[in-house]
Amino acid sequence: MGRAPCCDKENVKKGPWSPEEDAKLKSYMEQHGTGGNWIALPQKIGLKRCGKSCRLRWLNYLRPNIKHGGFSEEEDNIICSLYLAIGSRxxxxxxxxxxxxxxxxxxxxxxxxxxxxxxxxxxxxxxxxxxxxxxxxxxxxxxxxxxxxxxxxxxxxxxxxxxxxxxxxxxxxxxxxxxxxxxxxxxxxxxxxxxxxxxxxxxxxxxxxxxxxxxxxxxxxxxxxxxxxxxxxxxxxxxxxxxxxxxxxxxxxxxxxxxxxxxxxxxxxxxxxxxxxxxxxxxxxxxxxxxxxxxxxxxxxxxxxxxxxxxxxxxxxxxxxx
DNA sequence: AACGCCATCAACCGCCTACCA
DNA sequence: GTGGTAGGCGGTTGATGGCGT
Structure with missing residues (x-):
């Protein structure tokens, strides 16, 4: 017995997100939050995406105050120090x-x-x-x-x-x-x-x-x-x-x-x-x-x-x- | 111009854990 | 206490673009 899939793999879109999808997700999240259920979220907003995929997209890209690239020396230091201390956490x-x-x-x-x-x-x-x-x-x-x-x-x-x-x-x-x-x-x-x-x-x-x-x-x-x-x-x-x-x-x-x-x-x-x-x-x-x-x-x-x-x-x- | 190689990074996959009924 | 489910996490993959030959 395999693990139950978190979504219908056949009917979800994979790959890069389109600007339209981003807009839908962002708009909904800003107004309602996850509603406590990522899995149900894509259906609510009409996205053919896995709930996990939505969560990842939000957390890693759409969420406010996310910085991309341009790591500072100080950040380098922190990452190195912590990596050496605790590994890949x-x-x-x-x-x-x-x-x-x-x-x-x-x-x-x-x-x-x-x-x-x-x-x-x-x-x-x-x-x-x-x-x-x-x-x-x-x-x-x-x-x-x-x-x-x-x-x-x-x-x-x-x-x-x-x-x-x-x-x-x-x-x-x-x-x-x-x-x-x-x-x-x-x-x-x-x-x-x-x-x-x-x-x-x-x-x-x-x-x-x-x-x-x-x-x-x-x-x-x-x-x-x-x-x-x-x-x-x-x-x-x-x-x-x-x-x-x-x-x-x-x-x-x-x-x-x-x-x-x-x-x-x-x-x-x-x-x-x-x-x-x-x-x-x-x-x-x-x-x-x-x-x-x-x-x-x-x-x-x-x-x-x-x-x-x-x-x-x-x-x-x-x-x-x- | 065409091709191959490599670096980058977004996204996916599968496992683990916490939570709840 | 147990089983199911969702969320979280880390490893890996694959698309893309840049560069050299």
């Missing part, structure tokens, strides 16, 4: 940008912002990898611990401080994704990053310092390193996919590990452990308790970020948050 991101629709932002991200963010990154990779290798060699020659940067790590550019590796294996195992390198790297970066999750409602976008304050002593059985400064986390009873945010991180951080020390800027929440204290991953989550978002993400150390040579795009994109 376009409706939530759109809620932070008056006059923008989720569809618009989604398209803008997919066609422009993502490339803007990632484009130059690839050019930087080779150079960054060289720097990383050099640093790694220096470190290895210092402590004589060449093993820490090799076996058991997906990415040889990302050294694994041995002390912390064991502590977080449990957490990593719960996340059924293939971003072990990114998480391990962030987790273990001088002990300053920490992924963890709990079976609690909501997701937090608190700043790193707030996260630190809130969570330092409350992560259940997971032992936290005293020096942990950044908590990349989220709480979801039903789970939340983490792959997207970490995909981006994988992309952006690949070969740039030496530049991460200043990343106070976009944390941010990833829900990385699913329900039952992180025993499975699910694509859906309950956002009832998400709002209001704490926004913008606090930048606690912009000077530090600049001094530590973040990728230019990130400095540029995130700097205006201050």
């Amino acid at each position: 376009w409706s939530i991101i759109a809620a932070q940008l008056p006059g923008r629709t989720d569809n618009d932002i989604k398209n803008y991200w997919n066609t422009k912002l993502k490339k803007k963010l990632l484009g130059k990154q690839h050019k930087n990779q080779q150079q960054a990898r060289r720097v990383c290798r050099r640093n790694q060699r220096t470190k290895e020659s210092k402590d004589g611990n060449a093993m820490s940067a090799k076996k058991g790590n997906d990415n040889s550019y990302w050294p694994m401080p041995p002390i912390l590796t064991g502590q977080f294996n449990q957490v990593d195992r719960h996340a059924s994704d293939d971003h072990g390198s990114t998480k391990n790297f962030l987790t273990n970066l001088d002990g300053e990053f920490c992924f963890h999750g709990r079976a609690e409602q909501g997701i937090s976008l608190a700043s790193p310092l707030e996260q630190q304050h809130l969570n330092r002593n409350s992560v259940g059985s997971i032992a936290l390193p005293e020096q942990a400064k950044y908590f990349i986390d989220g709480y979801s009873p039903s789970g939340y996919r983490l792959s997207q945010g970490l995909d981006e991180l994988d992309e952006m951080f690949c070969g740039n590990s030496v530049k991460l020390q200043g990343l106070d800027c976009f944390f941010g929440a990833w829900n990385m452990v699913a329900e039952n204290n992180g025993t499975s991953t699910s694509r859906s989550m309950n956002w009832n308790n998400v709002s209001p978002l704490i926004y913008p993400p606090a930048v606690t150390s912009y000077q530090g970020m600049q001094q530590q040579c973040l990728p230019d795009e990130l400095v540029h994109l995130l700097g205006a948050q201050i």
Whole structure:
């Protein structure tokens, strides 16, 4: 048994809206609103359109005060920061940008912002990898611990401080994704990053310092390193996919590990452990308790970020948050 | 001029959730 | 508590136009 269609697919018009259709819908909406029923609306006004299509047309195009195109630098910053923090929750991101629709932002991200963010990154990779290798060699020659940067790590550019590796294996195992390198790297970066999750409602976008304050002593059985400064986390009873945010991180951080020390800027929440204290991953989550978002993400150390040579795009994109 | 490729964006599709009877 | 329905959302598709060859 398939799902019951929301309208008679045979008798509805598809494709671009004509000015006449727009006029009809706009006129009716301005006078009556939806009347609480989008499905019935097209019949009322004599449109051969699916109710969902009417809703979409109204929300994305006809609604008053809708802005199209011409995204400002500030809007870019907000979108990037929120995307890095919460992933492709376009409706939530759109809620932070008056006059923008989720569809618009989604398209803008997919066609422009993502490339803007990632484009130059690839050019930087080779150079960054060289720097990383050099640093790694220096470190290895210092402590004589060449093993820490090799076996058991997906990415040889990302050294694994041995002390912390064991502590977080449990957490990593719960996340059924293939971003072990990114998480391990962030987790273990001088002990300053920490992924963890709990079976609690909501997701937090608190700043790193707030996260630190809130969570330092409350992560259940997971032992936290005293020096942990950044908590990349989220709480979801039903789970939340983490792959997207970490995909981006994988992309952006690949070969740039030496530049991460200043990343106070976009944390941010990833829900990385699913329900039952992180025993499975699910694509859906309950956002009832998400709002209001704490926004913008606090930048606690912009000077530090600049001094530590973040990728230019990130400095540029995130700097205006201050 | 014709063609192919690519970027853009409006619109659609299908899944999930909230709500109501 | 359960099932049906509408609304909301994110991913994807397809039409269109611009550009290079």
